[in-house]
Amino acid sequence: MRTAIIAGQGRLPAALAAAMAEPPLVAALDGFAPEGITVDLTFRVERLVPFLRALERDGIGQVIFAGAVTRPRLDPALLDEATAGLLPRLMGALQQGDDATLRVVIELFEEFGFKVAGVDEVAPALLPGAGVLAGAMTPRDEADAARAAAIVAALGGVDVGQGAVVAQGLCLGVEALPGTDALLAQVAEIGALRPDPARGRGVFYKAAKPGQDRRIDLPTIGPDTLRAVAVAGLGGVAFEAGSVICLDLAGMRRLAGELGLFLWARG
Amino acid sequence: MRTAIIAGQGRLPAALAAAMAEPPLVAALDGFAPEGITVDLTFRVERLVPFLRALERDGIGQVIFAGAVTRPRLDPALLDEATAGLLPRLMGALQQGDDATLRVVIELFEEFGFKVAGVDEVAPALLPGAGVLAGAMTPRDEADAARAAAIVAALGGVDVGQGAVVAQGLCLGVEALPGTDALLAQVAEIGALRPDPARGRGVFYKAAKPGQDRRIDLPTIGPDTLRAVAVAGLGGVAFEAGSVICLDLAGMRRLAGELGLFLWARG
DSSP states (O other), rough: EEEEEEEEESSSHHHHHHHSSOEEEEEEEOOOOOOOOOOEEOOOGHHHHHHHHHHHHHTTEEEEEEEEEOOOOOOGGGOOHHHHHHHHHHHHHHHHHHHHHHHHHHHHHHHTTEEEEOHHHHOOOSSSSSEESOOOOOOOHHHHHHHHHHHHHHHTTTTOSSSSEEEEEEEEOOOOOHHHHHHHHHHHHHHGGGGGGGGOOOOOEEOOTTTTTTTOOOOEOHHHHHHHHHHOOOOOEETTTTSEEEHHHHHHHHHHHHHHEEEEOOO | OOEEEOOBBBBBBHHHHHHHOOOOOOEETOOOSSSSOOOOOEEEEHHHHHHHHHHTTTTEEEEESSSSSSOOOGGGGGGGGHHHHHHHHHHHHHHOOOOHHHHHHHHHHHHTTOEEEOOHOOGGGSSSOEEEEEEEOOOOHHHHHHHHHHHHHHHHHTTTEEEHHHHHHTTEEEOOOTTTHHHHHHHHTOOGOOOOOOOOEEEEEEEEOOOTTTTSOOEEEEHHHHHHHHHHTOSSEEEEESHHHHHHHHHHHHHHHHHTTTEEEEE
């Protein structure tokens, strides 16, 4: 039974394919091509049903979602009849937010007979378990990570974000729609409000939402995250052990050492 | 019994004094002078006890805190003996975050015999009750305000912020240490991620933290907030009725009309 990666943008599809035991088929949403991997098949939401039937014909039994997608604009002229029948469900879900949309997309794939797998099933090495992966935390850093974890849990409860920055107990920023890069860029420019770095540089923390369906949209960090954390003047990165995808973990550990950052999978 | 405003930066101390039945004494923290009002007395945290005794000598029985203060740096050389004795308590509170600091400050004033009043007691006109103050909301705006209120309540539960921006159900940003101006500036630059404004421009929502001590740090909005909301491309401002201070409400209503924004005290 062959697996297909349903790919969005970024490096995760390539990292996932490299970590899988057998080479997958790579299908990408039109306009959201992944980096560093050849796409076998491009599809559009307006023609979802023909796409699902094509996967079936190709012998695909399992799919895995990987990569970033923003809400695609739909062109009614492109709709086939079968997909048009699904539109009310898709549009209703789109209006309820990202989580609802993803739940409906998973349901549709399952209704067409595909198993929807999670990263932990096909490439568990991408999800580091508890441990200090680089550098060392002070007690202040550990307290900041604990506070950030409480903040991210509260935010996740209202389906907002998966990340927060805390320094000396103060929340310097929280991840919303603009994402990690925007959050860290804002922290980099915080200026005089930032508490004295000599007493604790602060932590960027990342975690899955509480109760999140682990087959879709797990938080992802990589070398670029570490570079942005260094530019933001923080002391390191902590994340929820087993729930955050690390792109190029070996490279991240090396880079964290070079940048003087800690990297901590918090259990 | 005379009232003193313990003032920080911004326009709130002047607006508060103007709305009070009897003219207050105005005391300002050194380095945080308010706008548009004459300061009668300047004090430093290092000499808090002599300052409290001076208020007592002036016949002050009641104080009210108004205006913004960032954590002042303390100069040990300036400490008098009585204030030095309070330092462990003050420093401990400072390390636990803003709310803890403000609680200890209130306690200290009370221990010296002052009643600490809230804005609702001395100038209730500054806290509008439920009603549409300018413009009109669509059902989409009302749904966005409801979602933003849930987000701000969750954030307040972990002592983060008092504001959030939601458009078409998506959280575009959340207020943390950098404050309202930084949040709205970030939303203004959100670019391609912003959902199509034709279907709902989005709402900036502001509320007190759940269980907040209403004698200190109530959220404040004013004409500048409306201008920033317009620059951010949002449809209007909603806030928790009875819990948010409006600086120059008449001016805000007029300006909201000019800018095509709604202004809604949500009950």
